[in-house]
Amino acid sequence: MSTDNASRARLTIDPAFVVGPVRRRTFGSFVEHLGRCVYTGIHDPGHPTADEHGFRGDVIELVKELGVSTVRYPGGNFVSGYRWEDAIGPVEQRPARLDLAWHSLEPNTVGIDEFMIWAEKAGVEPMMAVNLGTRGVQEALDILEYANIARGTALSDLRRANGAEQPYGISMWCLGNEMDGPWQTGHKTAAEYGRLAAETARAMRQMQPDLELVACGSSSASMPTFGSWEYTVLTEAYEQVDLVSAHVYYYEDEGDLGSFLASAVNMDYFIDSVAATADAVRAAGKHTKRINISFDEWNVWYQQRAESRPPSGEDWPVAPVLLEDRYTVADAVVVGDLLISLLRHTDRVHSASQAQLVNVIAPIMTEPGGRAWKQTIFHPFALTSRHAKGDVLQVVLDSPTYQTAKYGEVPLLDAVATYDAEGGELVVFAVNRSQNAALPLEIDLRDGGYRLVEAVTYSSEDHMWHATADDDTSVLPVANETAALDGSVVSASLPAISWSMIRLAKA
Numbered sequence: 001m002s003t004d005n006a007s008r009a010r011l012t013i014d015p016a017f018v019v020g021p022v023r024r025r026t027f028g029s030f031v032e033h034l035g036r037c038v039y040t041g042i043h044d045p046g047h048p049t050a051d052e053h054g055f056r057g058d059v060i061e062l063v064k065e066l067g068v069s070t071v072r073y074p075g076g077n078f079v080s081g082y083r084w085e086d087a088i089g090p091v092e093q094r095p096a097r098l099d100l101a102w103h104s105l106e107p108n109t110v111g112i113d114e115f116m117i118w119a120e121k122a123g124v125e126p127m128m129a130v131n132l133g134t135r136g137v138q139e140a141l142d143i144l145e146y147a148n149i150a151r152g153t154a155l156s157d158l159r160r161a162n163g164a165e166q167p168y169g170i171s172m173w174c175l176g177n178e179m180d181g182p183w184q185t186g187h188k189t190a191a192e193y194g195r196l197a198a199e200t201a202r203a204m205r206q207m208q209p210d211l212e213l214v215a216c217g218s219s220s221a222s223m224p225t226f227g228s229w230e231y232t233v234l235t236e237a238y239e240q241v242d243l244v245s246a247h248v249y250y251y252e253d254e255g256d257l258g259s260f261l262a263s264a265v266n267m268d269y270f271i272d273s274v275a276a277t278a279d280a281v282r283a284a285g286k287h288t289k290r291i292n293i294s295f296d297e298w299n300v301w302y303q304q305r306a307e308s309r310p311p312s313g314e315d316w317p318v319a320p321v322l323l324e325d326r327y328t329v330a331d332a333v334v335v336g337d338l339l340i341s342l343l344r345h346t347d348r349v350h351s352a353s354q355a356q357l358v359n360v361i362a363p364i365m366t367e368p369g370g371r372a373w374k375q376t377i378f379h380p381f382a383l384t385s386r387h388a389k390g391d392v393l394q395v396v397l398d399s400p401t402y403q404t405a406k407y408g409e410v411p412l413l414d415a416v417a418t419y420d421a422e423g424g425e426l427v428v429f430a431v432n433r434s435q436n437a438a439l440p441l442e443i444d445l446r447d448g449g450y451r452l453v454e455a456v457t458y459s460s461e462d463h464m465w466h467a468t469a470d471d472d473t474s475v476l477p478v479a480n481e482t483a484a485l486d487g488s489v490v491s492a493s494l495p496a497i498s499w500s501m502i503r504l505a506k507a
C-alpha cells in the first residue's frame with residue numbers, strides 16, 4: 001500500500017558529473033520466431049504495404065519512429081532448437097520444423113537472409129544468437145562463416161548463391177539464450193555452459209577476432225542460481241567474451257501497483273549485482289578488461305494471462321497468438337522508468353533490447369493483412385531514444401518516499417538526465433510513482449544560461465487505459481504546461497503515475 005505524501009522532490013544536475021556516453025545500443029529491440037512477431041508482424045506478404053520480400057512497410061515506418069538501434073534475432077527460447085540452415089535457399093524447398101519452445105510449427109519462410117534485408121530496410125543493427133541448446137561449436141562457426149566471410153568458402157559462396165553478394169558483417173553474437181533456465185531446450189549447468197561458451201567464443205574468434213560476444217547471464221535476478229551462475233560462467237569464459245546478458249520480465253501489476261511502479265528499483269539491483277559479480281571474477285582471475293552487460297531482454301510481461309500459454313497436444317500452429325499483452329498507461333510509466341534505470345547504468349550496460357518488437361509483448365501491434373498501431377509503451381521508448389544524446393549525467397535526487405511490499409521504502413521520483421555538449425541540450429527524464437498525488441519537482445541546474453525547449457508528460461486519469469487498433473491516440477504525450485524556468489531552477493508538477501521529459505538548451 002502506498003503511504004506517500006506529495007511534498008516536493010528536488011534534482012540537482014551538473015553537466016560535469018558524467019556517468020558515461022548515451023549508447024545508441026541502449027535502444028535495441030528483439031525479433032523472435034514466436035507467435036506473430038515475424039509472421040504477420042514484420043512479414044506479411046499479402047499486406048498492402050508489403051515489399052517484394054513480404055515485409056510490411058507500415059511496420060518498418062513504426063520501427064523507425066520508435067528509434068530502435070539493434071535488433072536481436074532469431075530468439076529467445078526459439079534459438080535453442082533452431083537449425084539456421086533450414087531457412088536459407090529457395091523458400092519452397094525449406095522444411096517445416098516443430099518449434100519445441102513455443103509448441104508451434106516453424107515454416108522457415110523467413111531466415112537469416114530475409115532478416116538481414118529487413119534489418120537494412122529498418123535501419124537497425126543485427127544482433128545474432130547462435131544455438132547452444134541442441135547444437136554447439138561447429139554450427140556457430142557455420143553460421144558465422146555464412147554471414148561474415150566474404151567469399152571463397154563453401155558457406156560464404158552459398159550465401160552469395162542465395163543472393164547476398166556482400167558479407168553481412170554482423171558484429172554482436174549471443175552465445176545461446178537463457179541457458180540457466182530449466183525451460184530451455186538443452187538447458188545446462190553453469191559449469192557446462194561456461195565451458196561451451198568459452199570454446200564457442202574461442203573458435204568464433206579464430207574465424208573473426210573482432211566480434212563482440214555475449215555470454216548468457218541469468219534469466220532474472222530471482223533465479224535460484226542468480227549470482228553464482230554469472231560467477232561460474234565468467235570464470236570459464238572471462239577472456240573470451242565481452243558482455244554478459246541479463247533478462248527480466250519480473251514486472252507486472254499483480255494487484256500491488258505501488259511495487260509495480262517501483263520496478264526500476266529491481267532493475268537497478270539486478271545491474272549492480274551483475275556488475276559486482278563480473279568485477280569479482282575480474283579480481284579473482286587477475287584480468288584487466290571489464291565485462292559489461294547486455295540487458296538483451298526486458299519488459300513488462302503479464303505471464304499469467306492466457307495469451308502467454310503456448311498451444312499443447314496435437315496442436316502445432318504457425319504463428320499463433322502468443323504473449324500479445326495490451327499495455328496500460330501505468331505499464332508505459334514503468335517502461336519509461338526501466339529506460340531511466342538502463343541509462344543511469346550506461347557505464348556498465350553497453351547494450352539492451354526491449355522484448356519484443358511486434359505483437360509479442362511489444363510496442364507495435366498488427367492485424368494480419370490489416371492495421372498496425374502503437375501501444376502505450378511505444379511513447380516513452382520513442383521519446384527517450386530520440387532525445388537522450390551526448391552523456392548520461394549523475395543526478396542528485398532528493399525525493400519523498402513511499403512503502404512498497406516488494407522493495408521497502410522507495411523514492412516517489414525517479415529521474416536521469418542527459419547532456420549533449422555539442423548541441424548544448426540538457427534533457428531530464430522523470431517518473432512520478434505516486435498513485436494519487438501530483439509531485440512538485442524542482443530542478444537545480446546550477447547555471448542560469450538555459451532556456452526551456454519543451455516539457456511533455458505521459459499520463460491519464462485512467463491509468464488502466466490501453467490502445468487498440470481503433471484508438472491508439474486518446475492518450476498521447478502532451479505538453480506539461482506547469483513547467484517553468486526561473487533563473488537556474490526548473491519547476492514542474494508531475495501528475496500521479498506519470499512519465500515526463502523536460503528539454504532545455506543553452507540560451
Ligand code: AHR
Nearest residue numbers: 032076077078177178355
Ligand atoms: O521474450 C519471450 C521469451 O522470454 C524468450 O523467448 C526467452 O528468452 C524469455 O524467457
